[in-house]
Amino acid sequence: MSQAPTWIGHTIGERYKIEELLGQGGMSAVYKATDPNLKRTVAIIIIHSHLSENPEFVRRFEQEAAAVAQLRHPNIMQVHDFDHDGVTYYIVFEYIPGQSLNQKLQDLRAAEQVMPLDEVIRIMTPLCNAVSYAHRQGMVHRDLKPSNVILNPAGQPILLDFGIAKILGDNYVHTATGATVGTAQYMAPEQVLGEKVDHRADIYSLGVMLYEMAAGRPPYEGNSAITVMMKHVNEPVPDARLFNADLPPVYNTILEKALAKNPNDRYDSANELAAALRDVSDAPAAPIAAASAASVTEVLSTPQAETAVDTTKPAGKPDPTPAATGAETAVVPPPPPASATTVETPPQAPPSTTAAPPPPIEPTGKKSRLPLYAGIAVVVILLLGIGGFFALRGNDDSRANELAEATAAPALPPAIQPTGEPTATEEVVVLPEPTEETATDIPEPTPEPTEEEATAVPTPTPTIEAPPNMTLIPAGSFLMGSPNGQPDEQPEHEVTLDAFFLDTFEVSNADYRECVAAGGCEQPVLTNAFTRQNYFNDPAYDNYPVIGVRWTHANAYCQWAGKRLPTEAEWEYAAAGPENFTWPWGNRFDPALSAAGSPDTQPVDAFPDGVSPFGIFNMAGSVNEWVQDTYDPNFYANSPAENPLNEAPGNRIYRGGSFANENGAFYTTSRRYNKSISTFDVDLGFRCAQDVSSE
Structure with a gap:
């Protein structure tokens, strides 16, 4: 293929001024550019024109760009724009200087060091939250790995490569043969076998990254991609403490759960994995459980130099990461070389598991789409260096036969070692054709394991049962406030909270009347509503929120009920979730999801499509809600990082929003x-x- 013309010194889209080539492959080139309109530096991926001539390819690219452009998370790189200049199509990303996580791990490995555990947790916890956020938007990454993570100058991890994420929804077919493409070291067993893939494949990949970061090497290595993939399918996870004796046992337990062969045995969500990591920080190290000398020898005998995929850059290609000269490292990794081994096998029909989807986090009225990735995905993935699009490489029939033999039998042998010459280059592997259920909605949480299954996995943390009509809000961290909000919502700052219970619904007229009858509460000051007479006492409004109550009334009721008012931080976390939603249901205001468009209050269980990420109703109306804290417009500047509460004398805070006003600015989760x-x-x-x- 002829070399694509350079764009350096030119302007694309009559807007972006191309300055520097960051990386190039057979299907695209990645440039650093300037956006003079907004006076900012951007990264631009330009598709080579020979692909742009294919209308089907262009359509798929635009769909993927539009999908990833909808993601808004501080740990996911943003898409700014996509368009075409004549026959040349391009996509514009934010430009973030920094070092790739993959390069950092390579440097540590070269120095025979491992990453400190507290740094592992600091990096991976927000990444898990970012992945969970994308899952809630119906997107599965399918190619998570350290080279798709950039550590910005502040050390914050930024996730790349949602350009090839599958858009879950309306049966759109993006590909033709059901090929599975991924980096072998980080692929879940179900990806290797061509089975259906859902969000739990990403959790497995996160587990591989957690293992590699703490142990100094991935769990499985070998001299070819097929060797590594079959290890994912057949071999147990080596105890990470064989390579880092300082790891606490609980960390190894987390790895075993995240790297379970059966997706049903993994964490139900990436947020659950993040919560488990937060509990590790102070756990002590302990000796490794007794293991046979043979098993230890087998694990240690794998040559570390035989890393199959992605741990070294192929020879002869320019390194997108500049030498240590003080220059910025682009956030965009370059496309890989245009030659590699492609392995194809005849279509298979491996068994698949089926699970029903859970209630959606996003409003159910949103249109969904269900794509089905297949063989043309090989071409799509060739497209973008940053999007994880790999360059197409030559075929190797001998390896195809090996993989066909390895997967033909229903029960795989304990280990499958393919023959053939070792290769140090990355392989793009076309795997068995998945079943018709390859793309599915995110399934329901895993059913309780049987007694026999329970004995084979680590003992889970005892379930905390919430009191009636309350919801458990698990311990966690989030960004409180808003950089774009009112002055008293700034600065945005990280807050960590202990677990707590919160009323799933606002206190109703019937609830409050019970307290009045028991002598625990005073009558509300108002008994008529904005448009309704006898609102408080009319049984027709029993299930509507009580109104006309002072802060002292609300505080007295909660004490009578054996509870308390939530703190301001607890209220915001329950409303925004760990993804820091702008409104309880997401980052786009929709008055139909709250009482914003209603003339008066609505039932406490109204608007089920507008619940918060934790399932709490009506946190954007139909009434404002008193919280425990005293108001201080400057409190955020010096707020405690853990369980903040301001109890100084003064006005009290209320949150949420009311009704009859469709201005979304009044209903944000951060508004005070x-x-x-x-x-x-x-x-x-x-x-x-x-x-x-x-207790």
Whole structure:
């Protein structure tokens, strides 16, 4: 193939001024450019024109670009724009200087060092949260690996490569033969076998990264991609403490669960994995459980130089990472070389597991799409260096036969070692054709294991049962406030909270009347609503939120009920979730998902499509809600990092939003309001919280 013309010194799209080539492959080139309109540096991937001439290819590319452009997360690289200049198509990303996680791990390995565990957790916890956020948007990455993570100058991890993520939804068929493409060292067993792939394949890949970062090497290595892939299918996970004796046992337990062969045995969500990591920080190291000398010898005998995929760059290609000269390292890894081994096998029909999808996090009214990746995905993935699009490489029939033999029998032997000459280059492997269920919606949480299964996995943490009509909000961290909000919402800052329970619904008229009848509460100051007479006492409105209550009334009710008012931080975390949503349901305001377009309050269980990530109802209306804290416009500047609470004298805070106003700015999860404790109004109510017992 002839060399594509350079764009350096030219302008594309009559806007972006191309400055520097960051990387190039057979299907695309990655450039550093300037956007003069917004006066910022960007990264641009330009598709070579011979691909742009294919309308089907262009359509698929635009679909993927549009999908990833919808993601808004501080740890996911943003798409700014995509368009075409004549027959040349391009996509514009934010440009982030930094070092790839893969390069950092290579440097540590070369120095015979491993990453400190606290640094592993600091990097991987926000990455897990970012992946979980993308899963909630219906996107599965399918190619998570250290080379798709950039550590920016502040050390924050930024995830790349959602350009090839599958868009779950409307049966759009993007490909033709069901090929599975991925980097062998990080592929889940179901990807290797051509079975259906869902969000749990990403959890497996995160587990491989966690293993490699803490142990100094991935769990499986070999002299070819096929060797490594078959190890994922057949071999147990080596104890990571064989390579890093300082790891606490709980960390190894996390690895075993994340790297379970059966997707049903893994963590149900990446957020659950992140929560497990946060619990590791102070866990002590312990000796490795007794293992036979033979098993240890087998693990240690794998030559570390035989890394199959992605740990070294192929010879003869330019390194996109500049030498240590002080120059910035581009966030965009370059496309790999245009020659490699492609392995194809006859279509197979491996067994697949089927699980029903859970209730969606996003509003159910949104249109969904269900793509089916197949053979043309090989071409799609060739496209983008940053999008994880690999260059197409030559065929090797002998390796195709090996993989066909390895997967023909229903039960695979304990180990399959393919023959053939070792290769140090990355392989793009076309695997058995998946079943018709290759692309599925994200399944329901894993059913309880049988007694026999339970004995084969680590003992889970005891389930915490929430009180009636309350929801457990697990311990976690989030970014409180908003850099784009009101002055008192700034600065945005990280807050860590202990677990707590929160009322799933606002306190209703019926709830509050019970407290009044018991002598625990005063009558509300208002008994009529904005448009309704006898609102508080009319049974027709029993399931509507109580209004006309002062902060003192709300506090008294919660105490009577054996609860308390939530803190401001607890309220915001329950509303925004670990993904830091702008509104409880996501980052796009829709008045139909709350009482914003209603003339008065609505039932406490209304708008089920607008619940928060934790399933809490009506956190963007239909009444504002008192919280425990005293208002201080400058509190965020000096807020405690853990369980913040301001109890100084002064006005009290209320949160949420009310009704009859479709301006979304009044309903954001970070918006703060305050009034004196004696204030009451037709749109002011509350809900309660409760501590989680430490017993």
